[in-house]
Amino acid sequence: MREKELEKLKDYKYGFTTDIENIKAPKGLNKEVIQFISNIKKEPKWMLEWRMKAFNRLQNLKEPDWQKPKYPKINYQDLYYYSAPKSFKNKPKNLDDLDPKLLETYNKLGIPLQEQKRLNNIAVDAVFDSVSVATTFKEKLNEKGIIFCSISEAIQKHSNLVKKYLGSVIPLTDHYFATLNSAVFTDGSFVYVPKNIRCPMELSTYFRINASDTGQFERTLIIADEGSYVSYLEGCTAPMRDENQLHAANVELIALDDAEIKYSTVQNWYPGDKDGKGGIYNFVTKRGACRGKNSKISWTQVETGSAITWKYPSCILQGDNSVGEFYSIAITNNYQKADTGTKMIHLGKNTKSKIISKGISAGKADNTYRGLVDINSKAFNSRNYTQCDSLLIGNKCGAHTIPYIKNKNSSANIEHEATTSKISDEQLFYCNQRGLNQEEAVSLIVNGFCKEVLQQLPMEFAVEAQKLVGISLEGSVG
Amino acid sequence: MIEELKNTFENFNKKISKKNILAKTRLENFNKFAKLGFPNKILEDWKFSDFNRIISEKFKNINVNPDEQNKFNFNNYIKDFKHNKIVFQNGYYSQHSFEYESEDKVIFDNLKNGPSYKPNGSNSLNLLNNAFFTDGLLLYIKNGYKCKKPLVIYNIFNTNENNNFFNQKLIVNVEENSKLDLVICTINLNKVPIFLNTSNFFLVEKYGLLKLFYINELNNKDLNYNFNEINVEENSVFENLIFSYKAAFFKNDVLCLLKKNYSSSFINGAILAHNNDHHEIKTVIKHIGQNTKSYQKIKSVLDQNSRAIFQGKIHVDSCAQKTDGYQLSNAIIIDQDSEFDSKPELEIYADDVKCSHGSTSGSLDENAIYYLMTRGLNRFDAKKLLIKGFLQDSLETITSLEIKKFFLKKLEILLNEYR
Numbered sequence: 085m086r087e088k089e090l091e092k093l094k095d096y097k098y099g100f101t102t103d104i105e106n107i108k109a110p111k112g113l114n115k116e117v118i119q120f121i122s123n124i125k126k127e128p129k130w131m132l133e134w135r136m137k138a139f140n141r142l143q144n145l146k147e148p149d150w151q152k153p154k155y156p157k158i159n160y161q162d163l164y165y166y167s168a169p170k171s172f173k174n175k176p177k178n179l180d181d182l183d184p185k186l187l188e189t190y191n192k193l194g195i196p197l198q199e200q201k202r203l204n205n206i207a208v209d210a211v212f213d214s215v216s217v218a219t220t221f222k223e224k225l226n227e228k229g230i231i232f233c234s235i236s237e238a239i240q241k242h243s244n245l246v247k248k249y250l251g252s253v254i255p256l257t258d259h260y261f262a263t264l265n266s267a268v269f270t271d272g273s274f275v276y277v278p279k280n281i282r283c284p285m286e287l288s289t290y291f292r293i294n295a296s297d298t299g300q301f302e303r304t305l306i307i308a309d310e311g312s313y314v315s316y317l318e319g320c321t322a323p324m325r326d327e328n329q330l331h332a333a334n335v336e337l338i339a340l341d342d343a344e345i346k347y348s349t350v351q352n353w354y355p356g357d358k359d360g361k362g363g364i365y366n367f368v369t370k371r372g373a374c375r376g377k378n379s380k381i382s383w384t385q386v387e388t389g390s391a392i393t394w395k396y397p398s399c400i401l402q403g404d405n406s407v408g409e410f411y412s413i414a415i416t417n418n419y420q421k422a423d424t425g426t427k428m429i430h431l432g433k434n435t436k437s438k439i440i441s442k443g444i445s446a447g448k449a450d451n452t453y454r455g456l457v458d459i460n461s462k463a464f465n466s467r468n469y470t471q472c473d474s475l476l477i478g479n480k481c482g483a484h485t486i487p488y489i490k491n492k493n494s495s496a497n498i499e500h501e502a503t504t505s506k507i508s509d510e511q512l513f514y515c516n517q518r519g520l521n522q523e524e525a526v527s528l529i530v531n532g533f534c535k536e537v538l539q540q541l542p543m544e545f546a547v548e549a550q551k552l553v554g555i556s557l558e559g560s561v562g
Numbered sequence: 563m564i565e566e567l568k569n570t571f572e573n574f575n576k577k578i579s580k581k582n583i584l585a586k587t588r589l590e591n592f593n594k595f596a597k598l599g600f601p602n603k604i605l606e607d608w609k610f611s612d613f614n615r616i617i618s619e620k621f622k623n624i625n626v627n628p629d630e631q632n633k634f635n636f637n638n639y640i641k642d643f644k645h646n647k648i649v650f651q652n653g654y655y656s657q658h659s660f661e662y663e664s665e666d667k668v669i670f671d672n673l674k675n676g677p678s679y680k681p682n683g684s685n686s687l688n689l690l691n692n693a694f695f696t697d698g699l700l701l702y703i704k705n706g707y708k709c710k711k712p713l714v715i716y717n718i719f720n721t722n723e724n725n726n727f728f729n730q731k732l733i734v735n736v737e738e739n740s741k742l743d744l745v746i747c748t749i750n751l752n753k754v755p756i757f758l759n760t761s762n763f764f765l766v767e768k769y770g771l772l773k774l775f776y777i778n779e780l781n782n783k784d785l786n787y788n789f790n791e792i793n794v795e796e797n798s799v800f801e802n803l804i805f806s807y808k809a810a811f812f813k814n815d816v817l818c819l820l821k822k823n824y825s826s827s828f829i830n831g832a833i834l835a836h837n838n839d840h841h842e843i844k845t846v847i848k849h850i851g852q853n854t855k856s857y858q859k860i861k862s863v864l865d866q867n868s869r870a871i872f873q874g875k876i877h878v879d880s881c882a883q884k885t886d887g888y889q890l891s892n893a894i895i896i897d898q899d900s901e902f903d904s905k906p907e908l909e910i911y912a913d914d915v916k917c918s919h920g921s922t923s924g925s926l927d928e929n930a931i932y933y934l935m936t937r938g939l940n941r942f943d944a945k946k947l948l949i950k951g952f953l954q955d956s957l958e959t960i961t962s963l964e965i966k967k968f969f970l971k972k973l974e975i976l977l978n979e980y981r
Contacts, residue, residue, distance in 0.1 A: 476913035494895035497924040
């Protein structure tokens, strides 16, 4: 019985596809496609110009090649940059108009979109391929003045805010994938929390790639005005396919005076099969700016999926006394590769940052922590604490730690420590002795290893993440 | 600058290379160098030290003088402990004395006509060294011989010409079961700035022990790049202490290969950077054999607009099980204009390992200064005492008593000088 259950768990349970009619942009990356995307989204003119600027810039950029995980060249002309369910041509006004197939998909994923069905207090923005399907609890949030909608809607309805902040943290002229995203991004979430408002519920986005040969380029923009607080969750899955799919998202966070943003990710894209075939390339740019005094941005991520994960959620600590935090668990199994970490750029006085990174490597996987702590000469009395631990399971995997530490201020205090080890035989023996089998023992120990990070996740997610940690490592022992 | 160097090289090669084969490989090396140029910050290994910029700021032109200059009398610089010596003057071998050893067990030769080097690798300064080297030392410690006293290699410069460029090589083979304490002492007697570029190769065979120390008496306009490759075999030990002070630019590049089982290496460093200095210690330790051990401790103190860098890497091969790797870097920044950068790196492909690293940087502890001041020290002396204790931590790891005493004394003198 147990065996069967385990067998079921081992499979990527989100690997189904939804058979639904799609509207796609013509294949390829060119001005017409960008025009197409902009038209179908009924975007104002300035947005199209912005995209074109990014596209022009892209022509002069090269794909970066310094990272550890190497991948076969991506043919950008062979991708669909826009794919949406056909029923979306006229955007449904409410859930009753929504294609039942879509609803079913999200139910299957465990994310019912009907508000009354939701027991927990989370507002969801569901993104299916290139479009936002539904956003729940909108009215309730509206009462407080919080704007939570898809970014396409925000471009139309709140263009002042978008115009002001879009691209202010990740400029158009950033690296290749960020610029690519700026040119072709299709949808994503937009959050604005007004002054002195604590967002009463968790906001969340659920990303789903369904169509094949599609790249998903979403863009998230979160603005926390003075004295506000928001906690935001992000989850992702994709069907099992033999080819690699590209996911290049941009996430921008802006925290003004005394504001706090908490951004959590549970990333479970399809990681490819056990021979390393297929899977998602997850090349994401996430950056937050602590613009105001006493502001705080906290990133928490649980990275279990994707064939290649390549992302560095960063904090630019501009405001005095601002705080940046980064908690990460990256689990790689089979042929997965992860190169992840953070950048903490201290500019203001008395800024603090904390980095806790846990990497777990099993099978033939490679797991790299790469981080930067940069203390500017004006960042007096700033503080950084970094801890990176790696755990190796099996002798064919790799774990690497590459921190860059730059200190230009004598009053700053920087600490960095890292360890790499395997699960000791004594620990395993102790657990076995008490009746746990090998896999349960490993799962228990790994969960303990990750506890510091899992604690940072909101309650509902923590339970799920804990399970995910166990599942990702199934089959790696023995 | 490269163009000028090209002419210099042509003249040099004509003059010095009597053998054709040597002239040819020198040219090959130089051509490859010319293609690469001086290393700049685009290269990962030189990320924090833009050597191209440094050399073009400090050196307007580069002179190479292939003539053996007049020998001059030289009294021992180190008087604190008895030692054997080999003396090089302005890059050429001049004299030696092995008072304390049996001559047949310590064999050496100079590298004046010495072997030719293929242009391997992409380290452009090594290529430049291959192209320009004038002399060097080939040293063998024979099977089972344990040297009684340390060997000091004096590298004395008293050139009067500006911007002289020296290239040297050192090849040391510590054979099975033998032991050597090697002190390399570089002294620039004149105030004329020099650029010294050395490439050293060491082989420590089974059960061997090599201790390597660097003493630099350079001036604060001198540039020094020091590349060391060390191959450590079964059950043998390599110990290295890098004490880096003065010199405008000083980069110590250590590549240590722990090739066989039970080999170990201990690399400790102290950086005392002052007066716009730019110092870097870069280590790469490759664990290839099983049960190998490495230990690194680097302490840096920065003052007066100086810059110090530590780049350390522990690489564990997939077959290097039971590796024990440790790396620690601490830095104290005293003034507002100095900068400390570090990149402690772990690259691990084996699972049964224990590897850790730590890196900290900060200022002197005000509470500690206060404590000492309440005990009657003035602020300056309190600071000095704390810095001394901090750097001493890494000097104390020297296992040869006499040499340790010498270094501690040197530290004391240096701290007194920087008043």
